Each structure stands twice: as structure tokens, then as C-alpha cells.
Amino acid sequence: MINLAGRDILHDGPKFVLTGLGLGLLIGVTLSMAGVYRGMIADGRALLDNSGAELWVVQQETLGPYAEPSSLYDDVYRSVLTVPGVSQAANVTYLTMQVRSDREDVRAMVVGMAPGPAGTPGWPPYLVSGRQVTRSHYEAVADIATGFRLGDRIGIRRHEYTVVGLTRRMVSSGGDPMVFIPLKDAQGAQFLRDNDAVLQGRRRTAQNPAFNRAGAPAVLDAVIASQNVSRSVNAVLVTLKPGVDQADVAKAIERWKRFTVYTRAQMEAILVGKLIATAAKQIGMFLVILAIVSAAIVAFIIYTMTLGKIREIAVLKLIGTRNRTIAGMIMQQAIALGVIGFVVGKIAATFWAPFFPKYVLLMPRDSLIGFFVVMVICVLASLIAIRAALGVDPAEAIGG
Amino acid sequence: MSAHTLTQIPTDGIVIEGLTKRYGKGDTAVDALKGVDMYVAPGEVVGLIGPSGSGKSTLLKCLGAVIEPTSGRMTLGQDVIYDNGWRIDDLRALRRDRIGFVFQAPYLIPFLDVTDNVALLPMLAGVPNRESRERAVELLSALDVAHRASAMPAQLSGGEQQRVSIARALVSRPPVILADEPTAPLDSERALSVIRILHEMAHRFQTAVIVVTHDEKIIPTFKRMYHIRDGRTHEEIGEGREIGATLNV
Ligand SMILES: Nc1ncnc2c1ncn2[C@@H]1O[C@H](COP(=O)(O)OP(=O)(O)OP(=O)(O)O)[C@@H](O)[C@H]1O
Numbered sequence A: 001m002i003n004l005a006g007r008d009i010l011h012d013g014p015k016f017v018l019t020g021l022g023l024g025l026l027i028g029v030t031l032s033m034a035g036v037y038r039g040m041i042a043d044g045r046a047l048l049d050n051s052g053a054e055l056w057v058v059q060q061e062t063l064g065p066y067a068e069p070s071s072l073y074d075d076v077y078r079s080v081l082t083v084p085g086v087s088q089a090a091n092v093t094y095l096t097m098q099v100r101s102d103r104e105d106v107r108a109m110v111v112g113m114a115p116g117p118a119g120t121p122g123w124p125p126y127l128v129s130g131r132q133v134t135r136s137h138y139e140a141v142a143d144i145a146t147g148f149r150l151g152d153r154i155g156i157r158r159h160e161y162t163v164v165g166l167t168r169r170m171v172s173s174g175g176d177p178m179v180f181i182p183l184k185d186a187q188g189a190q191f192l193r194d195n196d197a198v199l200q201g202r203r204r205t206a207q208n209p210a211f212n213r214a215g216a217p218a219v220l221d222a223v224i225a226s227q228n229v230s231r232s233v234n235a236v237l238v239t240l241k242p243g244v245d246q247a248d249v250a251k252a253i254e255r256w257k258r259f260t261v262y263t264r265a266q267m268e269a270i271l272v273g274k275l276i277a278t279a280a281k282q283i284g285m286f287l288v289i290l291a292i293v294s295a296a297i298v299a300f301i302i303y304t305m306t307l308g309k310i311r312e313i314a315v316l317k318l319i320g321t322r323n324r325t326i327a328g329m330i331m332q333q334a335i336a337l338g339v340i341g342f343v344v345g346k347i348a349a350t351f352w353a354p355f356f357p358k359y360v361l362l363m364p365r366d367s368l369i370g371f372f373v374v375m376v377i378c379v380l381a382s383l384i385a386i387r388a389a390l391g392v393d394p395a396e397a398i399g400g
Numbered sequence B: 001m002s003a004h005t006l007t008q009i010p011t012d013g014i015v016i017e018g019l020t021k022r023y024g025k026g027d028t029a030v031d032a033l034k035g036v037d038m039y040v041a042p043g044e045v046v047g048l049i050g051p052s053g054s055g056k057s058t059l060l061k062c063l064g065a066v067i068e069p070t071s072g073r074m075t076l077g078q079d080v081i082y083d084n085g086w087r088i089d090d091l092r093a094l095r096r097d098r099i100g101f102v103f104q105a106p107y108l109i110p111f112l113d114v115t116d117n118v119a120l121l122p123m124l125a126g127v128p129n130r131e132s133r134e135r136a137v138e139l140l141s142a143l144d145v146a147h148r149a150s151a152m153p154a155q156l157s158g159g160e161q162q163r164v165s166i167a168r169a170l171v172s173r174p175p176v177i178l179a180d181e182p183t184a185p186l187d188s189e190r191a192l193s194v195i196r197i198l199h200e201m202a203h204r205f206q207t208a209v210i211v212v213t214h215d216e217k218i219i220p221t222f223k224r225m226y227h228i229r230d231g232r233t234h235e236e237i238g239e240g241r242e243i244g245a246t247l248n249v
């Protein structure tokens, strides 16, 4: 027996391939959508991995530092270091902002990293070129996704920094590339007030009789000095000694120091479950709509192709073709359309993924699921056409 | 009259006795066939003529096992295929193996080449592809279209298409061929050629052929005809004129 579906497709080649191409682009969009979602999760994980932390100490009862604002005094890390089981504890600040360069402004997450040896939590774990920050001011390490190059002068708030190193895959949970600068600079940038505000603050303090005491002028100076030094950070990143249980140490810090402490697993749950959750639902909605649109297109195309063959189907039935053979022919065509569409879609998605501004992660598992969904959609969509074909009366071939 | 015909019936060919067909029910019912008696011997080509609405297509559909008669009896070869409400089970296989159809338009499958259009029937019946194609090519040669064997239907002339559709009707050597106005779209030369081929093939394969036609050009070629008027058949003796071998297409 010859394959009727295949012969029909060959005969109608260009039309069929063009249709498959159109469907393929739609499937490509669908796969990319899934890729965008996977990319968000991967970005979140990269953020946690690359921070080098095992525990995050944040302001009490906040989901900080990535999902909610969190503020701690910058000497908290010292007392955390005394907790048994803690190996390293380092301050960190995160601030998403515009970073200026000669070429263009870049939206980036500015990370303030605590001084210390390389490998201190919060530092970029590897560089693709250049070196780590060695001076305590005005040097920066940037993710290559910022487009900055070694030696570039970049502006963060009122100060200029020199890019001394480049790293990669260091992104915020929103997908913005990171720029690492010394903690002191970052604290300055984060809590920097303009000059007028500073002057007004001084005047107000000076008018307060409690601070401005006759005979004790040093009190006023000390108060003003303390007001203009930022002593806040967003979190303390903690690493543990080998063999220590994360949950035990977290509990100890929480109880004793009255902070909220998250383990790696809890942090991931916050990022994926809370921060990305709405975006995931948004994308899920898109996937559902795209699936319905694809199904409608396949159904419409297969139905029209079948209606165009009603005469031939009547003849096939008259000369004794089994219903099964006719249904099989239509279903095979729907499946062929799906396969062409999937292959085109997969190639298209792979081709255009690197051009997306944020990370698009195409997972083989998603493709496999996508393939099966496409197949199911094609089979279901062909049912309408099969119904129409089986309803054809062989007597129609004889005519009036 | 019908009794006279019935006495001569051998045990094969097509035999139709007292066939009736009513479309619809109640007030809107139409009695398309009111008592048809007909006999076609193996190897014989019989004309079926009649005015529009007289029931020609209805009779072909009953014989072609695509609609069910209301009463009467039909016999194909040794087998009764319909008897007063009883019908054989597998109509699909009956159509596939025992009846060849030729239509006014050739209705070839546009996505299969000429050979496969003809070979499709035996393939559907489970004959291996190679053997099916051999049979097809053999018939195409007999019908003088072997040189177009690998062409697509759309590339053939009307006459060539009609000969291919005759080859398709003949390929499973059915005892019966039903042809519904097979010459309507053809000019007289081609029309006569198609009829000559039907006569030749009927003789060669001992097939009983019924040709429904309005075509004045081909009516004189029948030795015997049935005239159908108002749902009833009347047997007539035709001229049986020879078609010259010069009428090659
Ligand atoms: N499906 C149907 N339902 C109801 N009546 C029908 C149906 N098919 C045919 N008829 C009626 O049966 C009668 C015979 O029709 P039929 O098609 O057999 O005529 P015909 O001889 O083939 O005519 P023509 O030469 O115009 O093709 C007509 O009166 C027609 O209206």
C-alpha cells in the first residue's frame, strides 16, 4: 500500500511547507516563551550560586535582599562571625540603577562587596578578563552583558569608576547585569544625599538645643559626622564551616541576633516562588493562548485541505477505501504539519534566543514536552477534518 | 415482457428484478424507481437511457451499493446482493472487488500518478505494490495510455483521463462496470473511442457493463438498451453499429 498522506503532501509541497513554516514560527515563539521562563529561573539560581553564600542574614521579617528591601547595620557581620559554625560573613549591598558610560546608559545591579581576600562572599567568583577590585575606591568589575570594556570609565551617582575586570553570568533576578564596586563606595551611592539636603540637615541639627550645647561644641560635630556616614548594608552573606548544618546555624543566628536568616533552599523558594511567580503565570497564560492559536491554525488548515479533497474522498470511499485509511491519511497530514512546524520552531527559537536582551534558556525537556503537546494538538485538530471526511457520502461520487 | 427476459437469464452477469426505490417519507416521498427489471450478460455493454429525473442515477447508486433499494432483488454473478430489505454485509468490499465505476468526470486522485491511480484499488485490497503496478501498466497498455503512465492526472487530456479511469474500473477484474455518462465531456471522436474501449474490455474480461448516457453519438453502438421512464425500465433492441478501428484517439 502506498502512503496517501505522503503523496498528497508531495503533490501540494510548497503550500504544505509554507503552512508548516508559519506554524513553525508560532511554535518557535511558544518555545521561546518557555525559554524566557526557564531563563528567569536560571538567572535566579545564578544569582544565588554566584553570591557564594550559604546563608543570607537580612532585616527581621523581610524577604530581602532580592525580593524586598532590607537594611542592617554594617557591623552586624562581626557578631555573626562569632556564631559557631560560621566560616565567613561579609556585608553586601544591592542597588539596581542606571550606570553611565561614554557609549550608553546601562541598567545594572550595582553590588557593593566587602573588602577581603578573593573568594569573599559577594565577590564575582570568576573573571573572563582583567582583575578583581584591589583598591578600596572607584574601581569596578562589570558583567560583560553591560557592554563595558576594560578601562572604561563608568559613572555611578556622582562618582566615576574604572572597569578593571569583566565577569559573566552575574545577573540580578530581573536579568540586569551586575557591576561590582567596593562596599564603601556602594554605601555612599545608595544613601547619598545631595548637598542641599546635607546643609539643611546640619542647620536643623544645630538648631536642636540638645545637640548644640554651650560649652560642648564637640557634641554637635560628632552628631553631624555620624549623620553623614552611611552605616547600612542590605544583607550579610555567610559561608559555613564544612559539615555544619545550614538550618542549625540559621536558627542560632535568628534566635540570638534577632535577624531573619535564609538558607539557600529558602532563598530559591523566595526567588522562584514569589519573585518570579507572577511572571511565570503571565508566561503560562501566553503559552495557553499560543497553544490554542496553534490548534486553531492546524485545525483550520487541515480542515480546508480536507474540504478541498471532498470529491477525491468520495471516490476513494466509493471504490472501497476503508474509513480507517482515510482518517489515517488526514491524521498523518496533521502530524506531518506538526513535525515540520516543530522542527522549524525549534530551529527558529535556537536561532533567535541569543538576540533576546535577557537570558533565554531552551531546555531539551521543554522541547520534548512541546513536541508532544504539538502532536496532541495536531491529532485533536485533525479530528474535525476526519469527521467531515467520514461524513462524505460515497454516492456523491456518482452524482445526480 | 420482463418474464420473457427472465427466462433467458444464465447464472452470471447482472440481474435486477422488481427493484423499487423511494426517497423520503410521507408527503414528501419520491418514488424514483417503481419496478426495474434488467439483465446484463457478462461481456455485454448495455445502454441505459431516459429523460432527466427518470431514475438513471438512482438505479446506478442501488447497483453500486451506495444507497439501499426499498424493495426488489439484485444478483451479481452467483451472489444475491440485495433481496427485499436484506443486503450483504460488506458493501465496501463489494464495491472494491466486484464493481468498477466510471464517471462523467474521471475523478482521478490528483496527487497520485497515472499508474498509482489505477494500482490503488488492488493495493487497497492488499495486493503488493509491485504486482498492483504491473497490473495497472498492463491495462494502461491495453488502453493505449501506457506512455503517460508516470504523468500526473492534471497533465492528461480529457480523453486520456477517461481511459485511465476505465483502467481503474477494470483493474480488479470486476464482473460489473457502471459508467455514468462517461462520454459527456468528450468530442464525438473521443467519445466513440471510449465506448469502443468499453466494448473491447467487456468482451476481453467478460465484464457486464451498464452505460448511462444521453449521448446521441454513442446510442447507436448498443446492441441492447434499457429505456427508463418514470421509474420503470423498457428493454429495446439497439442498432449495435460497429465502431471503426479508424476512430483511434
Ligand atoms: N436524495 C434524493 N432525495 C429525494 N429525491 C431524490 C434524491 N435523489 C434523486 N431524487 C429524485 O428521484 C428522481 C430520480 O432522480 P435521478 O437522479 O435518479 O434521475 P436521473 O435519471 O439520474 O436524472 P438526470 O438525467 O437529470 O441525471 C428525481 O425525481 C429526483 O428528484
Ligand SMILES: [Mg+2]
Residues within 6 Å of the ligand: A399, A400, B056, B057, B058
Ligand atoms: Mg443522473
